[in-house]
Amino acid sequence: MFSRRQALTAAFAGSIALSCSSLALAAVGPFDQAAFQAAQRAGKPILIHVTAPWCPTCKAQAPILSRLESDPRFKDLVVFNVDFDSQKDLLREFKVGMQSTMIVFKGDREAGRSTGDTNPGSIEALLAKAI
Numbered sequence: 001m002f003s004r005r006q007a008l009t010a011a012f013a014g015s016i017a018l019s020c021s022s023l024a025l026a027a028v029g030p031f032d033q034a035a036f037q038a039a040q041r042a043g044k045p046i047l048i049h050v051t052a053p054w055c056p057t058c059k060a061q062a063p064i065l066s067r068l069e070s071d072p073r074f075k076d077l078v079v080f081n082v083d084f085d086s087q088k089d090l091l092r093e094f095k096v097g098m099q100s101t102m103i104v105f106k107g108d109r110e111a112g113r114s115t116g117d118t119n120p121g122s123i124e125a126l127l128a129k130a131i
Helices: 004-021 033-041 056-069 088-093 120-128
Strands: 027-030 045-051 078-083 101-106 109-115
Touching: 033 045, 033 078, 045 056, 056 120, 101 120, 109 120
Parallel strands: 027 078, 045 078
Antiparallel strands: 045 101, 101 109
């Protein structure tokens, strides 16, 4: 049973989420099939980032991606994170064999991918393929 405080907290969090979704910044979150398909239908640039919490390369990629996601050129980029350890079905769907893999889509078409890249310039070039 929800207390009044829990209900108010949930309502506040929901309103924050709705207001943030209307911002022009990149949407970043765990993979969601319906949201992925909606972004594809809308022709949005999409990044699938396959990560693992124990992966040092993934940790090196994170600040690079964060910086690029705040770049106005990538304002419409929709980012989905896939957990390498627990989302094996998605690894098969996207034909991914390693963590630290990034796949970009331009709408419903795969535009590029890389694995193990920590070079800011080449990561930026990969993301640019989606816009």
